Amino acid sequence: MPARPFVPRPFVENVAAEAIVRRGWLKGRTLALALLLGATTALPNAAAGDVEYGAYLAQDCSSCHRNNEDIAGIPPIAGLPTDYFISALTAYKEGERDHSTMRMIARSLDDEQVAALAAYYARE
Amino acid sequence: MTISIGRRRFNRALGASGLAVAAGTLGAPLPLRAEAARVVIVGGGPGGATMARFLKQDAPELGVTLVEANPVHTTCFYSNLYLGGLVDFEDITHGYDQLAELGVEVVQGRAVGVDAESRILELEDGTTLDYDKLVLAPGIAMRWDAIDGYDEAAAEIMPHAFQAGPQTRLLKEQFMGMREGGTFLMVAPPNPYRCPPGPYERVSLVAHQFTQHNPTAKILILDAKPSFSKQALFEEAWRTHYPGMIEWVPGDFGGKVVAVDTDAMTVTNEDGEVFEADVINCIPPQQAGLVAAAAGATDESGWCPVEPDSMASTILPDVVVLGDASLAGDMPKSGFSANSQAKVAAMVLRHELTGSRLFPVRYRNTCWSSTAPEDTVKIGANYEPRDGRITSFDGFVSEVGESDELRREQRLEADAWYASIIAETFGTS
Numbered sequence: 001m002p003a004r005p006f007v008p009r010p011f012v013e014n015v016a017a018e019a020i021v022r023r024g025w026l027k028g029r030t031l032a033l034a035l036l037l038g039a040t041t042a043l044p045n046a047a048a049g050d051v052e053y054g055a056y057l058a059q060d061c062s063s064c065h066r067n068n069e070d071i072a073g074i075p076p077i078a079g080l081p082t083d084y085f086i087s088a089l090t091a092y093k094e095g096e097r098d099h100s101t102m103r104m105i106a107r108s109l110d111d112e113q114v115a116a117l118a119a120y121y122a123r124e
Numbered sequence: 125m126t127i128s129i130g131r132r133r134f135n136r137a138l139g140a141s142g143l144a145v146a147a148g149t150l151g152a153p154l155p156l157r158a159e160a161a162r163v164v165i166v167g168g169g170p171g172g173a174t175m176a177r178f179l180k181q182d183a184p185e186l187g188v189t190l191v192e193a194n195p196v197h198t199t200c201f202y203s204n205l206y207l208g209g210l211v212d213f214e215d216i217t218h219g220y221d222q223l224a225e226l227g228v229e230v231v232q233g234r235a236v237g238v239d240a241e242s243r244i245l246e247l248e249d250g251t252t253l254d255y256d257k258l259v260l261a262p263g264i265a266m267r268w269d270a271i272d273g274y275d276e277a278a279a280e281i282m283p284h285a286f287q288a289g290p291q292t293r294l295l296k297e298q299f300m301g302m303r304e305g306g307t308f309l310m311v312a313p314p315n316p317y318r319c320p321p322g323p324y325e326r327v328s329l330v331a332h333q334f335t336q337h338n339p340t341a342k343i344l345i346l347d348a349k350p351s352f353s354k355q356a357l358f359e360e361a362w363r364t365h366y367p368g369m370i371e372w373v374p375g376d377f378g379g380k381v382v383a384v385d386t387d388a389m390t391v392t393n394e395d396g397e398v399f400e401a402d403v404i405n406c407i408p409p410q411q412a413g414l415v416a417a418a419a420g421a422t423d424e425s426g427w428c429p430v431e432p433d434s435m436a437s438t439i440l441p442d443v444v445v446l447g448d449a450s451l452a453g454d455m456p457k458s459g460f461s462a463n464s465q466a467k468v469a470a471m472v473l474r475h476e477l478t479g480s481r482l483f484p485v486r487y488r489n490t491c492w493s494s495t496a497p498e499d500t501v502k503i504g505a506n507y508e509p510r511d512g513r514i515t516s517f518d519g520f521v522s523e524v525g526e527s528d529e530l531r532r533e534q535r536l537e538a539d540a541w542y543a544s545i546i547a548e549t550f551g552t553s
């Protein structure tokens with residue numbers, strides 16, 4: 001079967017995005033993807049994200065998530081496209097995505113904090 | 125500031141001759157800038173080592189010294205998995221080379237006293253270290269007086285294995301070599317103590333070993349408490365994986381142990397009942413690591429009261445207390461908690477010493493417990509300073525009857541957490 005070119009869809013569908021992360025499709029292509037998505041999507045929240053605040057908040061994430069190493073069990077999150085990052089956290093917060101720890105974390109974050117985190121992780 | 129720099133320089137020059145200072149950390153001459161404050165950290169566990177990393181990484185201009193009694197640190201977290209044969213001893217033992225490479229001055233020695241007014245830390249060998257800020261993260265000490273007959277010598281016969289290292293190996297040797305059909309007895313401690321689910325995770329994984337190597341063995345827990353963390357989950361696991369092997373006796377029904385006899389290999393409860401066993405894992409009541417009391421940072425409880433928004437000692441000026449040694453409100457004494465507290469406290473210290481930004485304070489904890497190799501449960505919460513106290517808000521806990529798949533995934537999650545906290549604490553990032 002000829003290789004199908006990888007066409008990133010807009011990261012609104014959490015399940016698809018999750019699968020992409022899970023299967024490691026972002027690995028090595030993370031930056032390019034982020035740039036591509038950044039260029040094609042308007043991100044008002046992320047633009048306002050306070051990266052320095054995000055770096056502080058990210059210290060909570062890094063207790064469990066490694067930046068780039070892919071460890072089975074907890075996916076890496078550095079370099080995630082900003083809109084995916086925000087939509088994922090929102091989905092946890094609203095109970096659309098299932099994970100007890102992530103739901104609790106997401107519930108504790110306000111919009112400013114989510115934007116700050118997204119801005120920080122998009123930069124990495 | 126100017127005066128203390130002279131003093132600092134003098135003492136550091138003196139100190140260098142008598143100390144094992146990690147190579148490559150102090151190549152540069154002493155900074156002449158007054159703002160190069162010096163932070164001395166006592167204890168290289170998850171509390172102290174995380175503090176050292178984040179301070180040095182985010183404010184390289186600060187002098188950061190880590191005083192640790194041992195050349196390596198064996199983590200208590202995952203030591204039960206070592207007992208259960210799921211990880212190797214080497215997997216849970218970590219050195220300080222990478223912190224030294226980052227520029228942390230790693231001093232091997234035991235801190236024994238603090239002159240808080242002059243800001244001087246004293247080590248066992250007589251060396252003194254001057255500081256602008258002192259961080260105490262010495263973990264716990266056993267209360268050797270609490271159970272009659274249970275002292276340091278008795279711990280060589282009835283190991284507590286609640287400070288990981290030789291004690292952990294000793295306990296494993298003992299129960300792996302136990303006679304067929306013998307009894308493993310655990311004396312479980314009263315609150316507060318290190319790692320609320322720790323004793324019960326341990327019993328589970330010891331039972332896991334017994335099912336393979338000594339299936340007629342019995343486990344008896346004599347518990348000072350009336351109930352324990354994640355109890356329904358542990359009891360579910362014991363029924364499922366180790367039916368009939370584990371018996372738990374709560375405090376109100378004869379679980380309170382008041383004396384041990386290492387010759388007879390017996391323990392006695394408050395009603396005078398005597399229990400004999402082949403292996404006795406005696407986990408006594410605990411207090412903050414001894415240097416905390418020597419420094420004067422403890423209250424009548426034996427633990428260190430702290431400000432909820434900075435982990436600063438409420439008793440001593442310029443002293444921060446992290447991890448198990450602290451009285452951290454609703455937070456359990458866990459490695460995850462110690463790591464979380466260290467990051468917050470590092471942010472505040474950096475603000476005080478360098479004028480960096482101050483952010484809202486929030487702490488987190490999640491504790492995974494493996495009840496069998498592929499059956500891992502968890503509990504977690506957020507914490508915030510509220511009404512002068514570290515207070516939990518929101519939280520979650522695993523439920524009885526969850527799918528095998530979820531429990532298996534949570535074991536992988538726990539493994540990933542272990543890799544992450546170790547990388548963050550002792551590793552390269």
Ligand SMILES: Cc1cc2nc3c(=O)[nH]c(=O)nc-3n(C[C@H](O)[C@H](O)[C@H](O)COP(=O)(O)OP(=O)(O)OC[C@H]3O[C@@H](n4cnc5c(N)ncnc54)[C@H](O)[C@@H]3O)c2cc1C
Nearest residue numbers: 167169171193200201235262263319447448457458459460
């Ligand atoms: C069986 C068991 C299982 C556990 N499982 C988990 C778990 O799954 N998850 C979790 O989050 N937590 C777990 N914990 C709890 C966790 O191990 C502790 O909460 C954590 O280690 C506390 O960190 P700390 O930095 O405060 O102290 P410690 O880890 O005890 O570190 C203190 C360090 O200070 C050094 N030190 C002490 N006094 C001095 C001195 N005077 N001078 C110099 N150095 C000194 C010691 O050598 C040590 O290296 C478990 C504990 C046990 C016993």
